[in-house]
Amino acid sequence: MGAGGRERIQEIRGWAAANPWAVDIGLALLVQAAMTIPFVVPRPPELEPATWPAYGLTTLMVVPLVWRRRAPMAVLLAILAASALYRLALEGPGQPLPYPGLVSVYTIAVLSSAWKRLVTGLLMLVAVPVSVWLNTRSARELAFSLFVFGAAYAFGRLTDARQTAHRIEAEQAASRERARIAREMHDILSHAVSLMIVQAEAGPLAVRAAPERAEAAFEAISATGRDAMVQLRRMLGLLRDEGTSDAPRDPQPGIGELPGLVERVRGGGLDVRYTTEGAVRPLPAATGATVFRIVQEALTNVVRHARAGSVSVRLGYRKGEVEVRVTDDGRGPRPGGSGGHGLVGVRERAAAHGGTASAGPGPGGRGFELRAVLPLDEREVRG
Known part of the structure; x- marks a missing residue:
C-alpha cells in the first residue's frame, strides 16, 4: 500500500x-x-x-x-x-x-x-x-452457532490486543520524542548560556583594558541569545498542534552550521580550530544534525569545565562512517566523574544512529577528547 x-x-x-x-x-x-x-x-x-x-x-x-x-x-x-x-x-x-x-x-x-x-x-x-x-x-446448527459466536469473541480479543499494542507504541514514540526535544533544548540552552556567561564575565575586564573587545563581547552575547531564541522557537513549535502553530519549521542545524558555531565559541576568547579529513560530502539531514549537536555539546563542556586555551574540532569522512573528534588542552577528566547529562546525551544521540561515543583523556594523557563514530548509508549519502 x-x-x-x-x-x-x-x-x-x-x-x-x-x-x-x-x-x-x-x-x-x-x-x-x-x-x-x-x-x-x-x-x-x-x-x-x-x-x-x-x-x-x-x-x-x-x-x-x-x-x-x-x-x-x-x-x-x-x-x-x-x-x-x-x-x-x-x-x-x-x-x-x-x-x-x-x-x-x-x-x-x-x-x-x-x-x-x-x-x-x-x-x-x-x-x-x-x-x-x-x-x-440439530447438532449441526448448535456447532455452527457456537463456532460463529466463538469467532466473534476471538476477533474482538484480537482487536483489543492490536489496539493496546498501537497505544503502547504511540506512547513509546511520544516518550522518545519528548526525550529528543529535551536533549535538543538542553544542548541549545547549555551552549548559549555558557557562552553568554563567559562573554559577560570577560566584558568588565575588556571595558577597562580594551574597549573594542568589550563591544565585540556584547555583540557576541546578543548574537548567541538571538540564535538560541530561534532554535528554541523551533523546538517549542514541535510541542504545539501542527494545525495551529505559527512557529518556524526550519530544518535542524547540520554540518553547514559548524563554522558559525565555531566562530561564536571563538568569539569568547577560546582558540578553536575546525578541520576535516577525507573526502567531504553531504550527510543525511538526521546525521548532520546529530554531528552538529555532538560538537555543540563538546564545545559547551570545554567552555564550562575544561579551563582550556585551545580546542580542535575534526570531522573525518571515511567509507561507511563519519568520525567526530573534539580535543582540548584543558585540565582533563575529573577523577570519578561520570561526564554529566551532556555526555550521556551525546552517547544517546550516537546510539540512536547505530554509532558509538566515548570520552576520556586526550593524546598523551593531556586534556580531554570526545570521539563519536556514526555509520553512514552510502546510498543515502550519494542520494
Missing part, C-alpha cells in the same frame, strides 16, 4: 474515532440491511408470508447496536430478549446469521472488563443451545 493509501486510512480512522455515534448508526443500518434480505426474497408457497410485525421485531433487535459502546452488556440483553420474542411470538423468516448478537459479542470482547466477558461467555453457553432447541434442534 502506498503512502497516499495509508494516509487515507489514517484519515478514516481519525474521523471514526471523532464520530463514534455516526459509526454505530451506520453499522446498525448495515446490519438492518442484511436482516432485510430474507424479507424481500420470495418465500416458498408452503410457508407463511413475511409480515410487517416480524420485520419490526428485526428492527427492534438492531436498534440497540447504536448504544453498543456505551452499554455493551445491556445491548446484548436487549438483543437476546428481542430475539426470543421473534422466535416465540411471530413466524418470521430465519436469518443466515445472528448479526446483532455477533456484533454485540464482538463489542464486549473489545471493550468490556474480564468479568463482563466471563458473564457474556456463560450467558451465550445457555442462550445458544436454547435458541437452537427452539429452531431446528
Whole structure:
C-alpha cells in the first residue's frame, strides 16, 4: 500500500474515532440491511408470508447496536430478549446469521472488563443451545452457532490486543520524542548560556583594558541569545498542534552550521580550530544534525569545565562512517566523574544512529577528547 493509501486510512480512522455515534448508526443500518434480505426474497408457497410485525421485531433487535459502546452488556440483553420474542411470538423468516448478537459479542470482547466477558461467555453457553432447541434442534446448527459466536469473541480479543499494542507504541514514540526535544533544548540552552556567561564575565575586564573587545563581547552575547531564541522557537513549535502553530519549521542545524558555531565559541576568547579529513560530502539531514549537536555539546563542556586555551574540532569522512573528534588542552577528566547529562546525551544521540561515543583523556594523557563514530548509508549519502 502506498503512502497516499495509508494516509487515507489514517484519515478514516481519525474521523471514526471523532464520530463514534455516526459509526454505530451506520453499522446498525448495515446490519438492518442484511436482516432485510430474507424479507424481500420470495418465500416458498408452503410457508407463511413475511409480515410487517416480524420485520419490526428485526428492527427492534438492531436498534440497540447504536448504544453498543456505551452499554455493551445491556445491548446484548436487549438483543437476546428481542430475539426470543421473534422466535416465540411471530413466524418470521430465519436469518443466515445472528448479526446483532455477533456484533454485540464482538463489542464486549473489545471493550468490556474480564468479568463482563466471563458473564457474556456463560450467558451465550445457555442462550445458544436454547435458541437452537427452539429452531431446528440439530447438532449441526448448535456447532455452527457456537463456532460463529466463538469467532466473534476471538476477533474482538484480537482487536483489543492490536489496539493496546498501537497505544503502547504511540506512547513509546511520544516518550522518545519528548526525550529528543529535551536533549535538543538542553544542548541549545547549555551552549548559549555558557557562552553568554563567559562573554559577560570577560566584558568588565575588556571595558577597562580594551574597549573594542568589550563591544565585540556584547555583540557576541546578543548574537548567541538571538540564535538560541530561534532554535528554541523551533523546538517549542514541535510541542504545539501542527494545525495551529505559527512557529518556524526550519530544518535542524547540520554540518553547514559548524563554522558559525565555531566562530561564536571563538568569539569568547577560546582558540578553536575546525578541520576535516577525507573526502567531504553531504550527510543525511538526521546525521548532520546529530554531528552538529555532538560538537555543540563538546564545545559547551570545554567552555564550562575544561579551563582550556585551545580546542580542535575534526570531522573525518571515511567509507561507511563519519568520525567526530573534539580535543582540548584543558585540565582533563575529573577523577570519578561520570561526564554529566551532556555526555550521556551525546552517547544517546550516537546510539540512536547505530554509532558509538566515548570520552576520556586526550593524546598523551593531556586534556580531554570526545570521539563519536556514526555509520553512514552510502546510498543515502550519494542520494
